[in-house]
Amino acid sequence: MLPPLDPVIHAQPRLRVTLALAGLPDGDAMTFPRLQELAGLTAGNLATHLRKLEDAGYITVTKAFRRRTPVTYLSLTRTGRQALEDYTAALRDLLAAPGNGTPAGSST
Amino acid sequence: MGTSTPAPEGGSRTGPDAPMSPRDALALLETQRDRVSRRLRTDIVAVLAGWGLTWLAGFGLAYLASGSSPVVSWWVAGPVIGVLGAAALTVSFGLPIWQGRGIAGPSRQVTSMYMWAWALAFGAVAAINAGLASQGLPARLTPLTWTGTSALAVGALFLGAGFLFRDQIHYALGGWILVTGVASVFAGFPGNFAVLSLAGGGGMLAAAVPYALSRRRSLA
Numbered sequence: 077m078l079p080p081l082d083p084v085i086h087a088q089p090r091l092r093v094t095l096a097l098a099g100l101p102d103g104d105a106m107t108f109p110r111l112q113e114l115a116g117l118t119a120g121n122l123a124t125h126l127r128k129l130e131d132a133g134y135i136t137v138t139k140a141f142r143r144r145t146p147v148t149y150l151s152l153t154r155t156g157r158q159a160l161e162d163y164t165a166a167l168r169d170l171l172a173a174p175g176n177g178t179p180a181g182s183s184t
Numbered sequence: 185m186g187t188s189t190p191a192p193e194g195g196s197r198t199g200p201d202a203p204m205s206p207r208d209a210l211a212l213l214e215t216q217r218d219r220v221s222r223r224l225r226t227d228i229v230a231v232l233a234g235w236g237l238t239w240l241a242g243f244g245l246a247y248l249a250s251g252s253s254p255v256v257s258w259w260v261a262g263p264v265i266g267v268l269g270a271a272a273l274t275v276s277f278g279l280p281i282w283q284g285r286g287i288a289g290p291s292r293q294v295t296s297m298y299m300w301a302w303a304l305a306f307g308a309v310a311a312i313n314a315g316l317a318s319q320g321l322p323a324r325l326t327p328l329t330w331t332g333t334s335a336l337a338v339g340a341l342f343l344g345a346g347f348l349f350r351d352q353i354h355y356a357l358g359g360w361i362l363v364t365g366v367a368s369v370f371a372g373f374p375g376n377f378a379v380l381s382l383a384g385g386g387g388m389l390a391a392a393v394p395y396a397l398s399r400r401r402s403l404a
Binding site for chain 1: 202204206207210212213217220223286287290291292
């Protein structure tokens with residue numbers, strides 16, 4: 077019996093956001109507009125999903141000032157990176173399991 | 185799916201908030217991972233290939249335009265070298281700066297210091313050669329000192345990148361460019377151009393290959 081997919085990540089917008097942030101090396105953070113651009117979401121949609129990811133402890137939201145303009149920086153937490161790895165593995169296991177139309181061991 | 189997301193506005197079953205099948209999720213994961221990587225990471229293949237081509241064609245044209253019986257006019261070689269150089273600079277400096285917009289953190293500091301290292305090194309190359317000229321270095325030697333000091337700077341910076349990032353390809357390329365620089369001086373004028381074109385340009389193009397192959401392997 078395979079475990080269910082992490083519902084925090086298993087939604088298209090949140091998977092996009094998580095993947096965009098996962099592209100950053102450890103220690104780096106991304107501004108809200110750049111994340112919006114990379115994830116391909118509207119600002120409102122992004123804000124909603126960021127809240128869910130933050131509640132789950134998967135992202136860090138840092139508010140800062142750059143030349144007196146407020147800037148929001150986002151990055152994945154260690155928990156968030158691990159969650160993405162676990163989600164990816166679970167996804168592959170799920171699709172490799174018999175009865176899912178994909179022969180076992182043929183994951184790319 | 186057990187998600188606690190509230191129903192999407194308008195109750196739509198399509199569009200970005202629609203439920204996602206595991207198969208769709210894996211497809212999205214793989215395409216997005218590559219797409220994000222391309223947009224955030226410096227394309228080292230493009231950088232090495234760009235400079236390799238610039239050295240190969242640029243110094244090659246310089247060789248053909250030099251000496252007692254030039255095959256090519258400087259009116260042709262000059263602009264081509266300019267365009268190639270501008271393209272290589274765009275790929276190695278302009279593009280990474282553009283890619284880094286909206287990103288903050290240690291990697292940005294490293295990138296910035298790396299780029300300044302190149303700018304400072306070539307500033308010094310120019311100043312040293314100008315100084316040599318003002319100190320009375322014979323004109324017949326200036327092509328040799330310019331190309332020799334440039335190759336020294338490039339080789340040393342690649343060595344540095346090699347040991348800092350534990351990148352053996354960059355380290356080997358750095359060593360090779362240093363040897364090329366030495367050889368170019370002993371080749372005299374205009375042989376120095378030929379050495380830098382074939383050995384220098386060729387070396388950089390060759391160094392691009394393992395990066396391109398490992399990229400292909402990681403996508404397979």
